[in-house]
Amino acid sequence: MTQQPFSRPGAVDLSGLASTTPAQDAPFGGPADAAPAQGRSAGSYTVEVDEQIFQSVLEASMTAPVVLVFYSASRAPESVTYARDVSTVVEEYDGRFLVGLVDIDKNPQIAQALQVPQVPLLYILLDGRPVTQPIPGALNLEELRTVFQQLGQQLTTQGIGGRHKPNALGGAVASEDGDEPAMDPRYAPAQDALERGDIDAAVAEYEKLIASNPADSEAAAGLAMAKVL
Structure with missing residues (x-):
């Protein structure tokens, strides 16, 4: 399947959305008819969003994308x-994305602000705004991995390299504006090989990373660059 490219102009600015209504908790990971808990972490890069923390989630999107899932x-x-x-797929990207889970029954104001017509529905936010068309319907795990691999490649192409910090904001929060993301040590051998001009070694290192994690879009982009070199 194909995915809309990131496009910042013309998006809806949600930064003025008020945070007024407290949410009630429900257990995450319970039966199929149980909703995720509101306003607390469900993973290193997953947070259940209520109207009290929605502004903080928007601010997190100023550095790295936030995925909102309405259910x-x-x-x-x-x-x-x-x-x-x-959430499972986003956790595989080690902070490249933060996922916010929104129960529209408990948080109708958020759903109204984004004009959510149905559930499930997925939005990608960057700089506090939606940057793709909403993705409706329930995709399976493999389809989701394909979508996020494409999104990761688009991020790399557009030079968007920010990452979220784990276990902040009840889930994760982006690093401060202007901060350069620290180099992931997994990519150091390939980068070192490129710096010393050993292209074959760089290709081999990137291929190892992709073999261990086919969803690693950064390694895929690095491999493509190394092959061009």
Whole structure:
């Protein structure tokens, strides 16, 4: 499947959305008809979003993309499973994305602000705004991995390299504006090989990374660059 490219102009600015309504907790990881818990972490890079922390989630998107997943256990029980699957895939990217899970029954103001017509629905936010068309329907895990691999490649192409810090904001939060993301040590051998002009070694290192994690879009982009060199 194909995915809309990131496009910042013309998006809806949500920064003025008020945070007024406290949310009630429900256990994450329970039965299929149970909703994820609101306002707390469900993983290193997953947070259940309520109206009290929505502004903080928007601010997190100023450095790295935030994925909002809208679900409703009462209207579409399968959307709860879908939300968990998105979280599973996002966690594989080690901070490249932060996923915010939004129960539209408990947080109607957020759903109204983004004009959510159905659940499940997925939005990608960057700089506090939606930057792709919403992705409707419940994709399976492999389809989700394809979508996020494409998104990761687009990020690399556009020079967007920020990462979220784990386990902050009840889940994750982006590093401060202007901070350069630290180099992931996994890519150091390939980078070192490129710097000393050993292109074959760099290709081999990137191929090792991709073999261990086919969803690693940074390694895929690095491999493509090394092959061009």
